[in-house]
Structure formats: C-alpha cells, structure tokens
Amino acid sequence: MTGPATIFDRPNTYIGQPTPRQDTDRLLQGRGKYVDDVQLPRMVHAAFHRSPHAHAKIVSIDVSAAKAMPGVIAIYTGKDLAETVTPYVGVLTHLAGLRSAPQHPIAVDVARWQGEPVVMVVATSRALAEDAVEVIEVEYDPLPAACDAETALDASAPVIHKDFGSNLAWERLVDVGDVEAALKAEGVTVVEREFRFGRHTGVTLEPRSAVCDYDPSENQLTMYYSGQAPHMMQVILSKHLGVPEENVRVISNDVGGSFGIKIHTYGDEVAAAAVAKLLKRPVKFTADRHESFLTDIHARDHVVTGKMGVDANGKIVAIDFDDLTGIGPFSMYPRTSAIECNQVLNLTGAPYDLENYRARGRVVFQNKNMMCQYRAVGHPIAMAICDGLIEDAARAINIDPVEMRRRNLMRDDSYPRASASGMKLDDLSHQKALDRLVEIMDYEALRADQEEARKKGIHRGIGFVSMVEVTNPSPMFYGIGGAPIASQDGATARLDAGGALHISSSVTEQGQGTNAILAQIAAGVFGVPIERVKVTTGDTATVPYGGGTWASRGAGIGGEAMLQAAHALKEQVLDVAAVMLQAEADTLDIRNGAVVDAKNGTERMPLADLARTVYYRGNELPSDLNPELIATRHYRVTDFPFVFTNGAMAAHVEVDTDTGFTKVLGFWAVEDCGRVINPMLVDEQVRGGVVQGIGGALYEECIYSEDGQMLNTTMADYMVPMAAEMPDIVVSHIETPSKTSVLGAKGAGEAGTGGAPAALLNAVNDALAPLDTSIWQMPMTPERILKVLGKV
Template identity: 35%
Template sequence: MSGTREPGFRRDGSWVGASVPRKEDPRLLAGRGRFVDDITLPGMLHAQFVRASVAHARITGIDLDGVRETPGVVAAFTAEDLGLADITAVLDRPPHEFVPTAMPVLARDKVRYVGEPLAIVVARDPYAVEDGVELAVVEYDELDPVMSDTAALAPGAVLVHAEAPANTLVDVSMFATEGIDEVFDDAHTVVRVQAKTGRQNALPLETRGVVADWDDRDEQLRVRTCTQIPHQVRTVLARCAGLAERQVRVTVPDMGGGFGQKCVVGREEIAAAAAALKLRRPVKWIEDRRDALTAAFLAREQRYDARAAFDADGAILALDVDIVCDMGAYSCYPFTAGIEPLMASAEMPGVYRLPAYRVRGRAVTTNKAPTGPYRGVSRPQYVMVMERLMEKAARALDLDPVELRRRNVITVFPYKGINNITYDPGSYRESLDLCERVLRDEGWCKVRAESADRVIGIGYSCFSERTGYGSGAFAARKMSVVPGFDIAEIKMDVSGTVVVTSGTMSHGQSHETTLAQIVADRLGLDIDQVKIVQGDTDRVTYGFGSFASRSITIGGSAVGAASGKLGETLREIAAHLLETDLDNTELDGAGGIRLRDDPDRGLSYADIAEIAYLKAHLLPKGVEPGLAATASFDVAGDGTFANATHGVVVELDRGTGDVRILRYVCVEDCGVAIHPQVVEGQCRGGIAQGIAGALFEQVTYDDTGQPLCPSFMEYKVPTAAEIPEVAIHHLETPCAFTENGAKGVGEGGTIGAPAAVLNAVNDALRDTGVELDDTPIPRESVYRALEGTPVEVLERQPV
C-alpha cells in the first residue's frame, strides 16, 4: 500500500494501524508538561561546573577559595572532595583490539578537551553559581593537543591517554574474505570513494539536566534527570558513589528529545547527584546551550577509504573498506568508543548482495569532547559511502544508477550476508522502484533534461535500518554490558483499567499512545483505559531504555506479551465463575470475557477485578489475588530490518553554490505501522537531521583545540525554510518475530538523507567533472565546480 493514511480513531476495529489523537498532546501542547527544569524542591541549590579552558594539559592546581567566598555560594567540590570512582566502559576484547580508558567524573590530573568538568560549584540561585564559577583559578602545564584523526595516528604523536598506543582505542578487522585481493585484480571495474563526514551535535531541544536529593526516610538518592537509559544511570551512580542500587532511584519526567546523546551516562549528572548526597540538600544542574554545543557528547566524525569491485554487468563482487572514527577524549558508557567503528564494520554491506568483504574499523582518541551515539550511529556515513560507490560504478559502466542498484539489492529472504547477519524479509527492490516511479511521474526527470538554464540533479539512496537489536546482537560486539531484552508489567485495578510499566523511555516518540494502542488491542480496551508508565527505576523491574529503534520492536513486544498473559488470567477466572472450560472463553473485544458457545453470556473486566481484589475467596484454586502479569522480550537472532529508499531533487545556485532541495520523496517499510502519523513524524524529523548533516551542521575547532561553534551563530542549524516538504509513501512487510509485526522506524530518515542529497548534488554537477564525497557539502566547492575551476585545483582546496 502507498500513500498517507488520514488520521482516524480505528482501522478495521483495531487500535493498531490507526492515527489516533496522541495521549500526550493535551498535556504537552497546553504547556502542562513537566521537564527537569520545571522541578523545584524546598531548599534547592543550583550547580554549574568549572570547565577546562585548554584542550590538553596537566592540572597543576585548582584554587576554589574565591569561589567559596562568593556571596550565595554554598560549596565547591573537586574530584578529591567528592571521592567518586571513575566511569569505565569496557569491551571484552583482547588488548590489541580494545583499550579501556577511565573517565573521571571530575578531571583530576589531566584535562583532555576544552569544557571538561574540573569542579562543581553549588549556590543558592543560578546567578550566584555563575559568579562563583568565574572566580575559579586553574593552573595548567599545557601539552600539545591532538586535533584530528590523522594527527592522532601520525608517528610520534602526543598521546591523549598513556595507555593507548598510537591514540587507538579500537582496532578491529571483523571480516576478511579469503582471496579478496584476487577478486579486485580480476574485476572488470573498480571504483574508490574517500570520504569524510563532519562532527555533529545531536542537539536535543532540551539540554541535559538533573535534580537530585537524598531522602532519609527511604534511604535513597532520588535523581530526576532527562536520560534515555535510567537504569544504567542508576547502576553507574551507585558504583561511583559506593551505594547499593536500591539506594538510588532514577526517574525521568517529560523529556524534550535525546537522539542518542542522552543514552550514555554523563559525568555532570553523577557529580550533581554526589553533591546532593554530600550536602543532604536538593541540587539542580541545567546545561546551558554553550556547554551543550561544546562539551556534550558529539558524533559522526568519520573517514572512509572504500573500494568496490564490479563485473561487466554491474554486479558487485567485493568491498574493501578502512574506517577511522574520531571518538574524542573518552569512551562513552556503556557502548565504548567502539560504537561507531563496530557498527559501520558489521553492517556496511547493507541492502546489497556482496560475495566478498574486508573491513578494518578503528576508533582514535583526540582532544575533543567525547563521541556518543547519535541517531543512526554510523549508518548515515556508511550508507553514504555505499551509495557513492554505486553512483561511481554506474558512471564507469555507463549504466543508470537506479538500474545498477536493482541488479544488486537483496530480493530473496531470509538472506544471510557476508557479514554473518541474517536479513528478514523486506521490500528493498519495491521501495526503490516506487521511489523512482514517483519522481518520474511527477515529471522531475523531464525538468532536469529540459531546463538548460538551471542546474538540477536527482539522487537516490537505498538502505536498511537494523532495529530490534537483541542481546545476541550486542553480545557479538563483545560489550561487557549487554543491552537487548526488555521487561513489561501490567496491572489491572478494581475498575478494570490497566497501568503498564515499560523499560523503554519516551523522549518524543509518542510511547504513551503507541504502547497503549498495543495493549488496547490485545485486551479489547479503550485506549483511554490504558496508562503507560516509563522512566522510574523503582517501578520498572529493569530496562535498557530507548535507542536504536528498539522501543516498539522490543519494548512493544514485551508490553504485548504481558497483556496476553493478563488476558489468559482473566479468561481463567471467568471460566471458573461461569462454570465452563477455559477453551470456551475468549476476550470479547469490549473490555470483557464471553463464552464462545454463548456469546451473550460473559463478564466484564470490572466484574472479574472485583472478585480478584475484593472477593478473593471466589477465585479458582491456584490463582492468586490481584490481576498482574510480567513478560520479557528479547530477539534471539540478528534483529529485524526496516528499509527505505529516498529520492531527492536539488537545484544548485550558480552565483552562491547554495543547494536548494526542490523535492524529497521517502518510501519506507517499517512493517506494521502502529500509528502511521507517528511513523511519518519520525521519518520527517529524521530526514531534517539528515539534511542538516549533509548541508549545514559541523562542529569545528582551531589548532589549539578551542571550539569554534559555541552558539547557533556559528553552528549552522537549518530552519523550516531550508527543510522541504517530504512526501512519504508506505510499504508494509510485517516482521515475523516481533509481537506486533512492527519494525523500528526512529533512525531511517537520518540514515538515508545524506546519501540522497549528496548523490543529487553530484548528479547536478555531472557535466563539470567534479565529484564531491564529503559532508557537509562545502558550498565553496559547489560554487567553484559550477564556475569551472579545474578538478585538480578544487581537490586541493581545504574543506
């Protein structure tokens, strides 16, 4: 099916598949949402951090006397004052493949990037704390900073960490097909792409923050923070502070975006909570935008050198890739510095049948803010490289680029790839065909051919999005912390309504609605009779939060399974009360149980709940009082693959080199769409971030390590004027092993956009002899190519 469904309440009697009004909207749109910065507690203090002003140095002294004398300042703590253990992320790999590096909560002996926290200052109000921070005196013995991957890997380079030779944290060759060199030697055509991608900030609307206080009655450190992974924050905080995990409770209020930046454990949250514990007073820290732009977890800075071999008919024969990822100063917890090179190495073949593959993936450390996950994690980069290889091969073989893709995409499923990943059924060929047909039917190919006075190009990207990573997939990376499963619990009260707890964590994905739709369908309830609870480590047994498009595939499956278990208990009680066999009962789809052989006889959930809670003596033997069920879900295999094709039409401005997007078409297949309107919102938001990476956003530094993008004046974020209208068409290939047939959809928009935009720009430049392979696309390079600057001169231009 294609096209966009109109919003509605139910489709074919089912909540799943209907674009129902979001349950979150009345609260959020009316300004009644409660975010971290909305929380105020009696006696609350405010915290900020003394941060490193140089990129690389030994710390020879920190003088906080002036800070402590500042009016309104209550306390100031260094690392020694708080005495916290370090945060260390580990891979279970041999030393030649992985080097662990400890990240102190507050820097002690050395600073490794501008903005690294050195001390925490706590005051009675936000203004006094800023005054106090200004009076800190830090003395340094400065060292030469390492500011690029090439500098990090250069012979004799200064070491960011003494324990990491050659500044290399990860060096893994995951695949090397025997005889691959001979394949390249004998190939009809070999093409090469050398590409680099700019460092980016995930840029959630709400910056990071925390409110922490100690509760004497509960003997708990209560931490309210905007995180995607509350249970991991609890674990790390307990370990750093020497507490039992029961003594830490992490709760997450409404959250304004995360995009992966908040699915790692931050140092500032731990330090603020430790200050609250030490002072026995509530402490709030809210990250300001300057710190968010310069000192928060960043992502995306990668370099690829890739070769692909093809036969005369355009079939890809082999792929050989070297990947270097600039991961900044430290490994993030729990994913480590391996998150980007391991992702790219494992999944780069993507949607294409590939007989031979060799890859080396490295993570290097530099004097920049650490790298964490960001929507898509390496897939926007390696998809861009793969799609550039396809375009270059098509030119070399004089084939249509879309036709070359058709000859290589996977069409028979399940497909076991050369990367040892099994791909479940998808619509790779169908999405490619539909996307091309839409643009042709709209006349864009004719416009490109007949507009001699305009510079117009059309580009495509065809890709998959691996979602629902189970424990097995993360274990294959040899992580010491292995995410994967999720646990859900459902409780029905005496009135027959339910509360469902989930280990997933909404930060804008509409979980209160989509998870409720799954429950409402499984139990035959109205969606308003379902309440979803997330983000409370005391109420949710355990969970790994939300990232990698796992919330509906894994969290939603756990919720569905728990609902199914509760339904069985309801049937068992009803069968006993109605004096019939269990097999003669069924859910009636309207909040009750009925008899199969006499549908007019039955009991409502409220009737059954009254027995379960208030008249337990009437329950059948072996059934305990109350109505609750718990279920877990994990994916035993390699996860499920959503897929999509993006098609883009661009026009280049001869006078400025600007890239204007005239048309954007997305054909996506996420299996069963729980809420089509939410799916489209995810696609559009992801595409906007992908376009931003392709054309605008890049974190840069000077030679001394000072960030050059401390505000939105320097960090170029697109506005609504730069993001085009996006046409979305749906295909549906249900997943066979999730509870609801859904595949993930959260990252696909971001994954496909850079490749499609870059290919469109290169198509527009087809007559200039220039091909661009880096993002963000340098406007000056586009301008000079259109102006007629020789290719060899253009290639020497810094970008």
C-alpha cells in the same frame, strides 16, 4: 514465533491505526514535566569551570574568592570528587582490543578536551553559581594536543594516554573473499573516493539536565534524569557512588529530545549525583547551550577512503575501504565510542549481493569532545560509502542509478541470508521498496524536468539510497560485552477495580510515541477502549526491568513484551470470568471493556463488575480460585543479533552554482519496518529522521580550530534545519513483519537519519555531474560546493 494469532483482526484493535497520542494535550497545555521543571525543597544548583584548553596540565586551582561569593554552598575539584566517585572505563569485551583510560567526572591533574569539567560550584541559584565560577583561578600548563584524528597516529603526535604508547583506541579488519583479485579482474571498472564526514551533534532542544537527591536516612539516591535508559543509569550510579542498586531510583519524566545524546555517562551529571550525596540535599545541573555544544557527545567525524569495482554489466565485484574516526580523549562510558566504526564495517554494502568485501576501521583518541552513539549510529557513513560509490560507478559505466541497484540488490525472496560482512538478514524487501520509491517520486518526470532545467543552466539532481537499519538489538549489542545494559524488556498489565487497564513498561518515551503505541497494543490485545489505558514508563521504582528506548528497539522489543503481557492478562481474566459465568473460558472474549460471548459478542459481564467482585467481594468466589488480575511478561530477541529493516529513499535537489547553496526540492522515503503499529507516528519518525539526516548532509558541523577550540557553540553559528529550508517528505511503507515476534514490528526511528545523507550526496553529485566535478565531504556547505566548482 507462536502466540495469539487473532490479535490483529480483533474488533477493537488499535494496531495499524493512526491513533493520536494521548499525552499530546498535556504537552500542548504546558503541563510537561522536564527535568529543569523539577523544584525540590533545599535544592541547590551546579555550574562548572571547564577547561579552556584542548590539553593542559592543571597546575593549581584557587577557589578562595569563589567561596566568598554570595550564595555559594560548596566547591569541588576533581580530586575532591575522586574520593566519592570511582573512575569508569568505556570498554566492552566483545570489541576485542578496545582500550580507554580511567575517567573521572571532573578532571584530575590533566584536562584533555576543551569543555571538560575542572571545578564545580554549588550555589543557591544557577546565576550565583555562575558568578562564582567566574572568579575561580585555575593555572594551566598547556600540553601539546592531538586534535586532528588524521595525524593522531603519527609518530610525532602527542600521546594522550602515555601508557598506551599511541592514540589508537581500537582497530578492526574485515576481509571476505578476494578483493584484490576482484578489483584487478578484466573488464572491471574501479571508482575510488575519499569521503569526509564532519562532526555533528544532537542539539536536543532540551539541554542535558539532572536533578539528584539523596536521603541519608535510607541511603536513597534519586535522580531525575533526562534520558533513555533509566536502569542503565541506576547501575552506573550504584557502582561508582557506592550506593546499593536497589537504593538508586532513576526517574525519567518528559524528555525534550534525546536522539542518543542522553544515553551516556556525563561527568557533570555524575558529579551532581555525587554532590547530592555529599551535601545530603538536591542538586540540579542543567547545561546551557554553550555547554551542550562543548560536552554533549558528538558523532560521525570519519575520513574514509573507499573503492568499488563493477563489471561491465554493473555488477559490484568488490568494496574496499579504510575508515578512520576520532573519538575524543576517552571512549565514552559504558557504550564505548567504537560502536560507530564497528557499525560502519558491519553495514556498508549490506543491501547488496556482494562476495568480496574488505574494510579496515581505526578508532583514535584526540583532544576534542568525545564522540559516541547518536541517532543512526554508523549508518550515514556506511550508506554514503556504498551508495555514493554505486552512483559514482554508475556514472562511470553509464548506467542509470536505479538500474544499477536493481542489478545488485539482494532479492526479496533470497532470505534468510547474510551480508558480506556476516550480518544475519531476514524479512527484507529492497526490491519492492525501490520499485515503490520510483513509482511515488515519478522518477521519469523528474529526469525530464532535469533535462529541461539543464538547458536553462539550472542544476538539479536526483539521488538515491537503498539501506538497512539495525533495530531491535539482542544481547549481542552490549550485554555480551559486559555493559550493564538490558537487552530484554518487561511489560506489566493490571486490571484495576474500575475496569481500567494500567500498563507499565521498561521502554521509555522521548517523544517517539512509545507510550502511545504501548497503549494501542495493550488496549487491542486485552480488549478495552484506549481511553481506559493508563501508561507508566520511566521510573526504576515502578516499571519492570529493561533496557529503555534506543537503537530503534522500543516498539519491536517493548511492544512485543506488552503484547504478551496483555494477552496473558486476558487469559487470566477469562479464567476468572469462566468460573463466575459458569462457562468455558475459550467461549469468552474481552471486547470494549466487557467479557462477551466469543461467538456473537453478546455482553456477559463488564470488566468493572468482574474486578470489583475479585477485589471487594472475594467471598462470592470459590475458595480454590486465586484470581490474578496482573500479568508481567518479558521479551528479548533470540536467534538474530539484530532485526534489520530496509528502506529506499530519494532526494531531489537544486544546486546554485553561483552561491553554492543546495535547496532540497523533494524527498521520498519508502520504509519497511515490519508491522506498523501507528502509521502516523512511524511517518513522523521517518520525517524527523530524514530532516536530521538533511542537517548532517548540508548544514551541521562542530567546527574546531587546529588547537582544539570549538568555534561554533551557539545556535546562531551551528546550523540545524529550519522550517523554511525543509521540503515536504513523502513516506510510504512496505510491511514485511519480522518473524522474531508475534507483533512483527521492527524499529523505525533512525532510518531517515541513516539514509538521507547518502541520497543527498548522490543528488548533489548528480546535479554537478555535467560540470565534471563532485563533492565527497559532508556537510556539503556552499563554500565546499564552490570549492569543488573551482570558484573559491
């Protein structure tokens, strides 16, 4: 990649600095603007009657009493809205064979999961809308439900979509080398385990929320959207509501956490848009916490049978596994619910030098809430399968787990290369990361402590993971399959008349610090103090076209576009300055908001003087000079489907064998996300990610009854990590810049969530090893640990 070479050592570069975010003061003063804060004139509020059954025919709906309730404006059933909204189907052509049925925002005739919207009430307040929901009479005829993914493919299971003949949504097989022969070879030890990964969900503290407004005079639909991909939403609303794309504006202001949850098409949000159009006035829908648990996408829910063969030297000879995952009654639109399984097949074993690899994935429909992409899609499963089996095998042949990895990790000097599953890999540093990890955690001291503790009957364990993370996806992720999801992003840089820099970008902010790193990049590359940079993101009416922030792509893709735009603007400004100063452009530079001599930094002209001359007194410029004080650039990843990062993590735990409780004593993460733009923000991404990973490993689970009722839909019953249980997390970086861009940044947002569960699983099993038992189910709740200990 060619481009400006000197951007990283410029006098006022901010790249690599732990610069505090500019927008935190606003949030700390209660001046954030989240969707539920939006109050528009004539706005009305939506509430939903949702199916209490996992699977039921809707026999009749009586809304007469509800219509008479105070404040009620209108009531809609699925049939009513089907006249306004065309159905959608969550398939992608590159996931060959994936099928799903047409989906409506509100169920028509049949409800297929508990929580599916069945009737929508619109009233003058949310409270009055809820009052009316309570008196709606819906007669259901319960149908046999296929709730359990493991039996959903049985011949006797009820088929959710009759035309399909079975509940199979998608199946993929990867078969590389000769797994059978490798596993049967002499001297090979084979370990085999059944892994279970429970369903969990994002629990964004700000619930999903949408305010939709429609102005018939201009056929203009505006959505205030708590989400990650405004341009994707624009296309979807346009397509299914029949409003021209250019007449749909999607605005994403502050987003109170997303983690992949708020990037999908939810029926209640589409219904709010449709009803805004029908009523020609603003409609607000904000999910309450019960609705969030029932309808925010769930994730994971995999049952995996996995085998690994290792030779006497600890070299992995083969990995062989079968993954079954339940996705709910539909594949989520438009990203589909097959991506997680696909990722598991792509990523398992990817850090290791491996010749024989076989994996089968099956994605099945079931009558539960839908499953889709949540932070670190597929990674926790893929890493736990491989690194869980590695440590299991290491125990079987009595090799230290770190040594076992050293014998199998891809060498740092072996790139570019591919994984056994065919993923193209470059610029990774597994060996360095593991070495660093062992150093910062003081591995030997922890082992000595473990020995001492065991003598006292205290069961401590140390577990590791070496991992990859998919970041900076190219068009090969979604665009190739026909999804209206941009893989490129754009950035604009504009010099205003006062000499300040205004930047805008199509990547979005949900708290990661996207806006902050965009400002850091632009300020340094262009040459102004960061206080003079104003950032705009999250509005389809004003920002360049692009994908948004997901799949750890904001910094790597949006950041590179910003770098290129800021550099282009700098060159344009210097061309103007050269004419005004009668100098050669390449002898000038921009530093601290002024045009200076590149050689000695002597100030020649403040940017404000240059801009004011251009904007106000163009008569002073030669008539053949056409100054452009704005530049836009776009960037996409080429040559690679994804830009992988790598990391190594370790967990230190203590398992109380009387109560089954696991306490996390320490956690270390070494991460190589290429060039670090803001080390403080990256560290915090890693820490927050690790804690979500700890949640998935130890606490979080959407618990369903056999008949498809989710049983823990309150925050008191669904446990997420709280401050008191969490350890301090030590983060360290290796920087191997990606060669795919000048910036060299890879993503960092998901590694912690992807890697921590495997490290935790290994640590708990290390603690349990002297007791001759082990656990292979997440979350590793006290009850499950007591079960494997034979105590309950």
